[in-house]
Amino acid sequence: MRISALCPRCGEEEESVAHVLLKCHFAKAVWFASNLAVRTEGIDHDSFSDWFAELLAQQHEMPNNQDWLQAYSVFCWEIWKARNGLIFNGTITTPSQVAVKSWSFISEAQIDLC
Numbered sequence: 001m002r003i004s005a006l007c008p009r010c011g012e013e014e015e016s017v018a019h020v021l022l023k024c025h026f027a028k029a030v031w032f033a034s035n036l037a038v039r040t041e042g043i044d045h046d047s048f049s050d051w052f053a054e055l056l057a058q059q060h061e062m063p064n065n066q067d068w069l070q071a072y073s074v075f076c077w078e079i080w081k082a083r084n085g086l087i088f089n090g091t092i093t094t095p096s097q098v099a100v101k102s103w104s105f106i107s108e109a110q111i112d113l114c
Ligand SMILES: [Zn+2]
Pocket: 007, 008, 009, 010, 011, 012, 013, 019, 023, 024, 025, 026
């Protein structure tokens, strides 16, 4: 049974949703590999929901904003799945593998980012 409150990937900070999805070096590397121009450096939010709400506000006026938000959600989901794979199965996943899986899902789901 896992009892540490530290991030299982880096062991440097307490694990939180914001840490796993945005602040951990692994998450930053995934977002960098995503080519979605998602800013993770200098985030002053300690809350993932605050960050996502800001993303929603930024995308509100953009064409295809729902598709972009779906794409961001897919990346979050794949980062979370990689975290679960590490914790529960000891599966090592690279940031680029997460990005490839995310883009594959986005393509199969016909999420239109054009
Ligand atoms: Zn971490």
